[in-house]
Amino acid sequence: MKKKELLIKIKDLLLRKDPINSSMKLSEIEEWDSLAIISVISLYDKNFSTVITVEKINKCETIKDLINLVSDKIKN
């Protein structure tokens, strides 16, 4: 998967109209909450067959950090 596609998938799971970009801070995204966290876990499991812990996601500060969790599976 390309990074661009993953960004769209993350935007979609947030049901967000406005686009998102790598530099955005998670704390500044209105839709970022516990539901979003489990949605990301499911998204990664579905697409990359890897289960990320809530703890790891909680340590992410930006969208870039989120994407870095699966960096070895993403094309730029």
Next chain:
Amino acid sequence: MAISKFNKAKIAGIVSCIPKKIIKIDDELQTVYNNDINKLKRIKKSIGLNKRHVTESHETTADLCEAAAKKLLSGLKVNKKSIDAIMLVTQTPDYFQPATAAYLHGVLNLPESCAAFDVNQGCAGYVYGLWLAYMMIESASCKNVLLLAGDTLSKITNPKDSNVTSLFGDAGTATLITKSNKIEKSFFQLQANGKKFDTIIQPKGAFRQPNQNQIKNSKVFELSEKRNLENLYMDGGEVFNFSILTEPKAILNILKISNLSKKDIDYLILHQANKYIISNITRRLKFSEKKVPSETTGKFGNQSSASIPCTISDAINKEIKNKKKKLILSGFGVGLSWATCQLNLEKIYCPKVILN
């Protein structure tokens, strides 16, 4: 590892009862979701919540189980003198003392020869209860065991707490486990992780003053008008992680123990935590979605110990009326604990879910 194999017990009938009162998540936009339409939409779409049946303030676990038990005993035409034990699995009893099973023993007119006790278990509780009942028949010469499983978690969720309030519904169920005349194989595996006991917890209400020496999860103590210590706390993310990692393994294990493969199984009935968790477990297991009912939470709410029998009553009651079906049942949650069994259902008395 608690693995058990039984040969002598089988289920004869299952009845599930839900309260009449319905709450729709759409009606909670203002009261629970602060008019955040996007959040409500996300919860409906991804978690699969819609409506739930909840008790009125005067209605309890015992009331729902009593209605289910009466329907079950009359439907099966059971001689009450032949019931050797009544067991209630619940985390929301009517009383701490006596066991709520004692009240039900009286109100159902069961004989003095019938033992009565409660088991404190939740989401995995139906399978824990079945395990006990099968054991009582296998090794304690019981002929009939009446297993009641019911919960009213809506009574301990804070109506403003969007993390839990729209999720939980109430229900009471009754299952009769009886001695089989021919060999009837069943397989059970029960597990627990008590280090995570504070992942789902009602911190206050029993006899321990809640404190951070015991309850290490600091989020339990982050209180607001949306939650006090007597309300249910649940770490949704942790529960999700736990479920999708633990459950597929548990189900593959029971297949190994029972020497069956996925294609041999007619139905996999999971605790109906929510549709999202079920679909994630099903996908990870590569199980056919048709074999894994997942609509219960959207219709009735997450019913804790009652969700497995209620799903059988709602989704497959006609299928088990005559022909033999091979099932896996699996509960997981509060404790943390999880329990899985493989058993067959054949000629089961199982009407559609009844209203109290």
